[in-house]
Each structure stands twice: as C-alpha cells, then as structure tokens.
Amino acid sequence: MTAATDTPTVRTEENDGILVITIDRPEARNAVDGATARALAAAVDRLESRDDLMVGIICGAxxxxxxxxxxxxxxxxxTPIIEGRGFAGITRGGTRTPLIAAVEGYALGGGTEMALACDMIVAARDATFGQTEVHYGIVPPEGGMVRLPERIPRNIALELLLTGDPLPAERAERFGLVNHLTEPGHAVQRALELATGIAHNAPLAVAAVKRVVNERRAFSDQDAFVEQDRVVAPVLASHDAREGARAFIERRPPHWQGR
Known part of the structure; x- marks a missing residue:
C-alpha cells in the first residue's frame, strides 16, 4: 500500500485501485466527531473524483x-452530521463507487449505520453490530430504520431496533447482512481481497451494476428494465465492452480504459 493524505483522525491508503479509509480515534473507540466526519467526507470525495480508484474500504483503527x-x-x-451527506459524511450521500465496510470489534449506533451505508460488509467473527438508540430515548435516523429492514428480515430488524439488543457478526452473516466472516484481525485483508476482485473489472460495467441495483427499488418491474437499459446502453457500446470480447478471444487479460 502507498500512503495518501492523512488527517489527525482519518488515515487513507491506496492499493491497486482501492482506497482504504481508516477512522483513527482508537482512544474514543473511533466515535465520530465533526472533524472526523469532515475528514471522512473528504476521503469519499477523493474516491469519487478519481477514475483510477475503483473500490473504497472503510474500517477502524x-x-x-x-x-x-x-x-x-x-x-x-x-455535530458529526454533514448537510446533504448525513452522519460521518456518508450515510445519506450515496456513492457511484462500491464501498466495503471492514468491521472489527464494535459497530454500534452510527457505526452500524455507517456499515449499512456501504454496499458490502466483511466482519470478524467476534464483531458486534447494534442499534442501541432506544436505550437512550432516541432512534437511529441515519439508516438504521431505513436500511436494516432491507438487508435482513423485517421482523428481525424490528426486534433489534425495538430492543436495542446487539447483533453478533455470526448471526448477522446468517441473515445475509455480512458477506464474509473472518478470524479476528483479518477483516481488512478479506475486504482487500473482495475489493481486488471488483477492481480488476471494467470500470463502466462496475458503476452501471451498482447504479441499476441501487435504483431498482424506485421502479416497477417494467420501469426498472427501461431504466436499466438506459444506464447499460453506453456500457454495451463502450471501448471496454469490445476490449473484453477481444481479450476473451485472444486469451489475454483485458486492458480497461473506462470508456
């Protein structure tokens, strides 16, 4: 990995098209304050602005x-809320670039909502998620109530949201919330392996897949196909689509250009 620009509370590293964003406040269990939220938002902005960065990973120190x-x-x-972008600068903004949460230890309250804002989650076996807000007379407004029932069965989501009980990673994996479980200390490494599998693919195709899947919920079946075809048409007509076919025929790795 090569180091990129850091702040006192957020570190970033680049590795073959992957940007690893690390919340670096271990003395505060990586709780997010205003400065950390702004630094996370800036890191995501860099991820979104760079064509050579294909995947982001968010983790904690x-x-x-x-x-x-x-x-x-x-x-x-x-406040760690950024207008238009939500908690930690990521829970409401959305990204075109795939994001993976690499979870070790606790991801509680807004920590769970940050993980839910990512497209995929890799977690250590002993990690714990939790929307504990009801214990304090509040609710999780940054994705807990919106995204959790979409990612796990509705009745289980309601149980967790209404009781504030913790969700161990192994149970979360059984419900499909977690893509991969690892031994403690290895979540980032597994997330890097997953990200590498994505980063090797054609940039236009990766962006189109994420966009269509994320926007699917807003359309009926018929309208979803119409919207999908509109998004996919430039991908099928791209240089990379022709390059993929040529590389297959010539039995060589493709050379993507993102056009």
Missing part, C-alpha cells in the same frame, strides 16, 4: 470499527 457518534463532542455542540 485499534480493533474497533466505530462506537458511533462522539456524544461528548455532540453535547459540546460539535
């Missing part, structure tokens, strides 16, 4: 993903 909002900072008037 010190064996913890994130304990969510930094309540001490919030009580002092420092």
């Amino acid at each position: 010190g064996g913890v993903f994130s304990a969510g909002m930094d309540l001490k900072a919030f009580a002092a008037g420092d």
